[in-house]
Amino acid sequence: MNREIPRIGVYVCHCGMNIAPQVDVEQVAGFAGRLEHVVVARDYKFMCSNPGQELIEDDIKAHNLNRVVVASCSPRMHEATFRKACQKAGLSPYNFQMANIREQASWVTADSGRATAKAKDLVAAAVRRVAFHHPLQTRQVEVNKSVLVIGGGIAGIQAAISAADAGYKVYLVEREPSIGGHMAKFDKTFPTLDCAACIMTPKTVIAGQHENIELLTYCEVVGLEGFVGNYKARILKKPRYVDEDKCTGCGTCMEKCPTRKIPSGFEENLTFRPAIYSPFPQAVPKTPVIDADNCRLLAKNKRCGVCAKFCEADAIDFNQEPRHLEITVGAVIVATGFSAFDPSPMVQYGYGLYPEVYTSLQFERLNNATGPTAGRILMKDGRVPRKVAIIHCVGSRDKNHLPYCSRVCCMYSLKFSHLVREKTGAEVWSFYIDMRSPGKLYEEFYNRVQAEGVHLVRGKVAMVTDIVDQPGSGNLTVVAENTLTGRNLRLPVDMVILSVGLQPARGAEEVARMTGISTDGDGWFTELHAKLAPVNTPTAGIFLAGCCQGPKDIPDTVAQAMAAAGQATALLAKGTVETQAEISSIDPDTCSGCRSCLEVCPYNAIYFDEGRRVAVVNDALCQGCGSCAATCPSSAAAVAQFNDRQVMAEIDAILA
Amino acid sequence: MDASFEPKIIALVCNWCTYTAADLAGTSRLKYPANVRLVRLMCTGMIDVKYVIKAFLEGADGVFIGGCHPGDCHYINGNLKARKRIRSVGSILENFGFDPGRLTLQWIGASEGPEFARHMTEFVDTIKKLGPNPIKTRMIL
Missing domain, CATH: 3.30.70.20 (Alpha-Beta Plaits)
Incomplete structure (x- = not known):
């Protein structure tokens, strides 16, 4: 096969108006026709269209071609298309080479003559190279029919349920003691004002009870190797100090634990939890964990063991050690989510300094029936606020912090406005840069909130201060410019909510490294193609879902989770994968x-x-x-x- | 410096990061000088030093090598192996009278389309200042 004399066909694509006229495609085809071993060279409007592909297939048969070069777009776009066309005409798909004269010539070169010259070089290189191509062998290997989902927020839960419903074994790994992620902390969800718990709890329960889902909570993926269809994951199972099989979830241990003053992460540090805890009452699984850093017995070596004494199920086990599990899966769905921007560095807003300045997640808890105030919007002194300011874009759209728009903050700020008006009747002042409400029924929600008498001020807040202009009018003053009226504003308020942006989850970098996913400049995971492969990654068999790929709202997250599960299960359903030939x-x-x-x-x-x-x-x-x-x-x-x-x-x- | 000098530059780039960044520069219609010709490889770790030497001996005015940022390599650490090799070939080139500035290794991630275009512009500039490959004007080997 190596010795055969190459008979090469070259096809120069116009790509409509994308390559031609910037690159003189006729000239390139004419040039290609004079290259060594080239038997036929043509230019055509759309090589990737059916007639374009047929042109190649017909030429292969008519001219007895044994090599093909297509000069068009990036091989990342259409290499598979043209390889298939070669194969259809009986040629090895590997006797093919692409010259990328669109992304590398016509689109990036200002001068048409120079673009054409560059295109000629790229075609010459492809022609010279393809002469040395020869057919390659591949094998079919079996796919392991299970999926690993990393991250147990709404994205991971939905992806797990979808894949499990399709009949595949799913391992759902979550580093926290229970699944639910950020959504479990929310009270209402925009724009419909569905109660987050009402729509979330059924999902967590299904995930917890599904016969095909194995929940691995309080676990972390620490290693991943292998390839599509056969990934081996190493999972660290952190010691819970509670036997999951024995525990009945009665909660007596949590009531009796003498260490009670540990800031609750789930409650955004608004309240305290004991050393043995379950993040929230509806947590799945219900099994609590002992926080070893704060436990009297484990951390301070004091005589305690109160939890063990009161546990009727005898489930407390202080001798648990970290364990490593190894699982083999065919596909991996990464759904590691986001973390909320910490506004402490933006000292002008006084977060951490003034007690009545809250982050949006703290306000979610303040609103939540299971939160520290049982869902009543109260200040720390127990009073109902009379005037509340909401500051949009905290961290977001800010060159010093997060340069991008976090997409959900305008909408959740509107939701907060509505809830404050509804629950307290307080005056609400919402400060925005631009109001962004793209989404089904989002603009309508914006209009509704406006009609509820919320003051929407276009302008970025300069600072929040406790210098009060008129005593008795509020404990904080918001200083801002209303850019629509051009007037400066000093507004006395009782409470300030900072609508913080979204950033990649803590540890996202390690996940990226482990899974071979690349990240963009802001740390979000990069999908294979921004439009046409939004849940795929460059590594076959590894998929993305939810906010790990970029800020998004719940509907988009759920859609993406289902898409990722669809891609993963399609791979498993096929049963085998072709090994790569380029080894x-x-x-x-x-x-x-x-x-x-x-x-x-x-x-x-x-x-x-x-x-x-x-x-x-x-x-x-x-x-x-x-x-x-x-x-x-x-x-x-x-x-x-x-x-x-x-x-x-x-x-x-x-x-x- | 000859103002009309248009260098020819070979860029050996990895499929996963720098080639993808070049695609992104294209999709974003960023303009950069047409002097660079990309050769797509799966990883910078597969770049044999003889490719670099060959390019210079055949008259390339510059050789650009583009790979994934350290830690981002699709094949764990191919980019770091490339860095080691490129350092060693740099010193060899100098012994043969090539300015080591004609060879560069840069990390350009898949999402860094603008950085790709900037690197191309800057490297073409550097090579223009260095002038044509000396092999075209005098005996080197």
């Missing part, structure tokens, strides 16, 4: 047995055959990174489709 091999006739490759292989995919004294690639483990090829002093190691002759041919042609 390394070592020519035993050239290998000198120096073993340099064994040292650089990141996958331990190379072993040394003592009998033949040569290095051998295990093709089930090799990922095709080419570390061995670049290291091999005798050029015995090579990655298929990226071997020396192919890469050198490309360089040669460009510089010819």
Whole structure:
């Protein structure tokens, strides 16, 4: 096959008006026609269209082509399309090469002549290279029919339920003692004002009871290796000090625990919890955990064990140790969510300094029937506020903090406005930069809240101070500019709510590293394609759901979770995956047995055959990174489709 | 410096980060000089030093290597191996009379389209200042 004389067809795409006229496609096709081994060269309006693909297929048959080059867009876009067209006409899909003259020439080059010259070079490189292509072998390997979901917020819960309903085993890993994530803290949800618990609790219960879902709470994924269809995850099971099988969730231990003054994270530090705790009453699972850092017995080595004494089920076990579990899954859904922006660095807003300045999450708890005030909006002194200010874009759309719009804050601020008006009748002043209410029924909700008599002021708040202009009018003063009237404003208020933005979850970086997902400049996980592959990642079998990919509201999160589950289950349903062809091999006739490759292989995919004294690639483990090829002093190691002759041919042609 | 000098630059870039950033620069219609020709590789870790030497011997005025940020490598640590190799080849080039500034290694992540365009513009500028590859005007080997 290597010896056959190349007969190459070259197809230059106009991509409508995207490549032509900036690149003179006729000239490029004419140039390609004169290159060595090129039998036919054409230009066509849309190569990816059906007639475009048929053009290739017909030419392969009519001209007996054995190599094809398409000069069009990025191979990340249409390489699969054209490979399939080659295959349909009986040609190996690997006897194909793309020249990217759209993303790399027409779209980025101001001068048309230079764009055309660059396109010619790229086509020449592809033609020279494809002559050295040859058919490659792949294998079908079985897919493990289970899914790992990392993160137990609404995204992870929904993804787990969807995948489990499709009949697949799901491991749902959550680092906190219970599932629910941020949504479990909310009171109402915009724009419908559904009670968050009413729509969330059924989901957590289903996830907890589903026969196909194994909840791994108070666990963290600490390692992930393998490849699509066969991932091995290492999971750290942190000690709960409570036996999950014995515990009945009666809650006596929590009542009796003598250590009671630990700020409750679930309650956003508005109240306290004991050392043995369950984050909230409806938590799934109900099994509490002992906070080892604050437990009298575990942390301070004092005589206590009160919880154990009162536990009728004998479930307390102070001797639990961290354990590591290993599971094998076919697909992974990453749903690690977000963390709320901490407004402490924005000292002008007085968070942490003035007791009546709250973050939005704290206000959610203040509103929540299960929260510290049983859902009554009260100040710390127990009074009902008469005037409340809400400050939008705290952290968001701010070059010093989060440059992006956090998308949900305008809407939840409107929700807060409504709730304050409804529950207290207080005057509400909401300070916004731009009001953003895109979404089904969102604009309508905005109009409704406006009609409820909320003061909406366009302007960023300069500061919140406790310097009160008129005694008795409020304990805080909000200083702002109303940019619509051009007037400065000093507004006395009783309470300030900071609508903080969203940022990637704590630990997102480690998750990205472990799963091989790249992050954007702000730390959000990057999807494979912004529009056409929003839940996929560059690594096959790893999918994204929810806020880990960027700020989004609950409807979008749930939609994305279902999409990720759909993608994952489609992969599992297929049953097998084709191994990648672009992997390394070592020519035993050239290998000198120096073993340099064994040292650089990141996958331990190379072993040394003592009998033949040569290095051998295990093709089930090799990922095709080419570390061995670049290291091999005798050029015995090579990655298929990226071997020396192919890469050198490309360089040669460009510089010819 | 010859104002009309238009260098030819080979860019060896990894599929996952820098190539994707180049695609993003394209999709965002960012303009940058047309002097750079991308050669797509799966990982910078597969760049054999002979590709770099070959490019210079064939007359490339500059060689740009673009990979994932440390820690972001799709293959765990190929980019770090590349960094080690590129450092060593840099010193070899100097011995043969090539300015080491003609070779650069940069980390450009998949979402960094504007950074890709900026790096291209800056590197073309650097090479323009260095002038044509000396191999075109005098014997080196």
